[in-house]
Amino acid sequence: MSATPSEGPPAPSPQTRQPKRGNPVVRATEDETDRRLVRECLEGRSHAFGELVDRYQGLLFNLALRMAGDRDDAADVVQTAFVKAYRKLDTFDPRYRFFSWIYRIVINEALNLLNRRKRHAALDAELPLTGPGPDDGAEAGSLAEVIEEALGELTPDYRQVVLLRHYADLSYREIGETLGIQEKTVKSRLFSARRILEGILVKKGVVSA
C-alpha cells in the first residue's frame, strides 16, 4: 500500500471506493465539517442530518456488510444506527471524530445481529460470512471474492481492524479511538490478521508462498 497522502478527495460515486484520506489537512477539514453539521442538526436545521447520512452511509454500509455478511442486514444495521445516532446526537462529544462515534453504534448493531443469528441458528462456531457476492460486483473466483471470503474467516475483532485500516483508511491511533482499544492492540490484531489472510491467500493460490 502506498503511504503517500492523497490529493483532495473528489465526491465518491456509489460504486467507487472512498478516496484515501491520508492527508491530515483533508482529514481535519472533514472532521470540522462533521462537527458543524452536528451543531446545525441540533439547532434544528433539517438539511444537516441528511448531509451526515450522505457523507457516511456508503462507508458504513460497506463496513456493516463485511461484518453482517448480508446486504439486507447491513442496510438494516446502518438504518438503525443512524436513527439511534439522531436520537442521541446531543450526547456526541465534539472532541472526538463523528465517524468514530457512529461507527461504534454501527458495530454494536452488527454484533447484536450476529448474536441474534447465533441464537437462532443453534451453531457453536462462528458463522461463516459470505460477504458480497457476484451480484455486488465481486465476480465469482475473482481476487475480490477470494478476499471477501478470506475476511469472512477472520474473527469480528480482527476483521474490524483490517476493514478500518484498509477500507476506511484510518491510522492506528484512529482505529484505537474508534474501537476503544490501545494502539498496540490495534497493531497486534492487524498484523496477526494480515498473516492469517496471507496463509489463506497462499492456500487459495492468490499469493505465492
Added chain:
Amino acid sequence: MIDETIRDLVDRDIDGALAPSESTELARLIAERPEIAAYRERMRRVASALDAIPAVAPPADLRERILSAVEPVPARPVRAARPSWREAIAAFFAVPRLGYAVAAAAGLAVGFVGAAVLEDRAGDPTDPGGVVGTLAPSSAIPAREIARDRVELPGGPAEFRVLRHDDGIELHVALSGAEPTRLVVSHDPAAMRVATCSVGGEGAQSANVEPAGVRIEADGPATFRIRYAASGESVASLAYRIDRAGRTVEGSIGADAPR
C-alpha cells in the same frame, strides 16, 4: 526465520508508519536477507488486495429510509418556538431612526412576512409530499369528550380520547411504558386538517405532521395533543397504527358526528 521485531517493521512499513531511521534499518535488512525481502513482498500483496476491497453500493432507498425514520425536525421540537407575527414586526421596527421611505418598505415587508406566517400555519393538506405542519402548544379549551379507547401494548397501554370543539376535534394520546413506540394517526385530509400539535412527557421524541396524518415517536411515557380543524359538515374518524416491541395494533377511534 524472521523474528517478530522484523515482522513488526515490515508491517509498519506497509502502513507507512516507520520513522526514517527504521526505514533505513529495514532497507539494510532487506538488502542483506532475501527471505525478509520475500516476506515483505508477500505482505505487500496481501495489503494491496485488502486495499482493493470493492465498494458495494448501498440500497438506493437507504437514505430515504433513514431520513423518513428520523424526520428532519429538531430533537426537541417544542423548544424551537417561532416568533409570532407581532414579535417579528416589533423586532423589525426596533432598529432606530428609520426614514419614511424605509418605513414604507417595511410596511410592504410586514405584509409579506404576515402572509408567509399565515400560509405556513395554515399548511396545505392537499400537498402530496413532505411535512406541512408545525408544532405549537395547544390551548386548553373546554370541550366535550366524544370517544375514548385504550390499547394494551407490551410495557403499558396507549389511551386515546377525542374531544369535540366548536371548530373541530382534539385527539389526546397518552402513552405509558418505557418501550419505544411509533404511532401514526391518519385522518381524511378532505374533512380535516391538523391545526396544532403539542407534546409532553419525558419520553416524547417527535411528532411530525404529514398531509394525511401525524407520526409520533416516543421512548417512554408521553402525551400528545393533536388539534384538527374541520373542513366539512361531518368529521371523519381517526385511524391509528401503533408499533411497539415488535407488536403492531391498528384501529380507529370514532369522531363521526354531524356538526
